[in-house]
Amino acid sequence: MERNAFFDNAKVILIFLVVFGHMIQPFAADSNTINAVYTWIYIFHMPAFIFLAGFFAKGIGDMKYVWNLFKKILIPYLIFQLVYTFYYFGIGKPDWDSSILDPQWSLWFLVSLFSWHMLLIVFKKIPMGFSISAAVLVGIIAGYFGEIGQTLSLSRTLVFFPFFLTGYFLTVSHVMVVKKHFMKIAAVAVMAMFFGLVYFMPDIDTGWLLASQSYSDLGADNEGGIIRFTVYIAATLMTFSIFTFVPTQNLGWITGLGAKTLYVYLLHGFIVQFLRQFDILSVNQWYDFVFIIIMSALIVIVLSSQFILTLTQPLVELRTKKLRALFK
Template sequence: MRSLGQAQAPPGAGDGKAAAPAGQTARSVKQRDAFFDNAKYLAIVLVAIGHAWEPLRDESRTVTALYMVVYAFHMPAFIVISGYFSRSFDAAPGRVKRLVTGVAVPYIVFETAYTFFTRWTDNEPGRDISLLDPLYLTWFLAALFIWRLTTPIWRVVRWPLPLALGIAMLATMTPTIGKDLDLQRALQFLPYFVLGLCLKPEHFALVRRRAVRMLAGPVFLGAVVVAWWAVPRMNYAWFFHRTSAEQLAAPVWYGPVMTLALFACSTVLAACFLSLVPGRGTWFTALGAGTLYGYLLHGFVIQAANKYHWSHLDWVQEPLGKIVVTLIAGAVVTALCTPPVRRVFRFVMEPKMDWAFRRDPVADAKSR
């Protein structure tokens, strides 16, 4: 696995557009849903904070506990949203084009860019470019490409979620799964994507009820306490879903059991997280449309900072220092989601590439 650290989160998990209730006009459907944009922004901030905490884990049991809690739900929440907005994917020409330009092309570009960049940061001038072995943050793009292509299958099978869980459980028992496209991680995170495919707008309305919001705080507090207790007793690499049970020095049967236990835990925490997300427009709502930018670009900042061993500074080891690092990480990723940054990098993140695709006669006929 070529991941540099334990990067666990994805870019914009959906297009942020509201699902269409009955009777809603086509024009209103195109409007972005503030709730999902808020959720994506807050999750991408947690991604950056989690990466900033990585070098501090060995020095602080509290940081490690918080790290475990964050990694237990921020990736599942993103993938659930991704699955929810993939429900309409039917392999039509227009949707395949968007999949290629919005996922495959950024994957190729950033896989190459990170390879060259980490030759400098990691002092490995001979590191090869391998489009089949995702590096650092790019694994999610490869997984999203695979998941979305399989969407039509999950839409027709009778029991999609149990089937996806079964596949994830088997993956944890299969250490021979190769590194190609980080397939181990794609299979183990698959149930969250399928769960998103199965959800409807009323399910999100359910977790945003006042009663759920009131329970979210105590649940998170309890999760932190359990995580603090578990730090010396549990290998938190289970939350990364990137290796088999055998590779984690555990009995083979641990894999299926941990898959079910973590799915239950992560789903509850993701629901609590979503219950606390504002449903109205806020100052950061517009930034939710730029989470792909913040996700892919903040890795360069993290890698450059790690090259100079910032975590070895004395003041960083103090409680106040850790708070400052957390705030800086949030501020950096926020800046990378802003419109000026998006305008600069749009040619890479959202390329038009009309020259690369055949014209769709059906779409042309409709436009005429």
């Protein structure tokens, strides 16, 4: 598909929020404001990112398609699973030891991304309304089974799949409905409402937003399905509310960052986990919070730089085109 400035801009905003969310996570328990910002971001940032991944998943599902996905997604997962394991051991992270079936930290997304493409082979043959409804039902039912956990990211795969599937079925014209003027007014109301909710209810368990635990683990054996359905509604409303304010025009180098978000996603963990392990950051004053915002933006920019892309392309894309061009 041809690059579209709106979608690239959306990816830039979302990858910044991924990095920023990971940066402020250690401080969420110490401040009601930071906790509210953190929880508010987590309502939508991964559902929105997954929606965009589904939007661009237009493959046909034959064996060549599956093999290409294996090379583009699973092999980088295996490489980064090994690299992160050694890195965590090197910096003294206590839970560094992880099997190949238990993705290190944010690498769950790669395992789920491959699985979503595989599920799509079946679900795309079902009419949109029935297909998405079935995916939502599966995501709700999954929470009742404690056996469906973090191994191979199975819980997140099933719970987040409706967003991927919705992205697949929608077209550009469908998404652009959010740019109508009246939608902006509604979007402001939605975003303000949910921020107020998480601010005045700081005890909301963010485990509901991470989608990796069963209802039993979250202390809601009976009402878990209702809560998850509510979370689905909240994430959907917030996702399209955020899209309402994404610029449609090309913003030059900023829009260009949208083509490099996978690099940022895979690499930012080396920086974030280092900062966490050695307690380098702290938030004691308002300007500490501003500093983290600036630092998060700089991480996105630096990890999208030509220098980093050239060095890491063999790991991320299994290609050496940029390195060969450099030596030439």
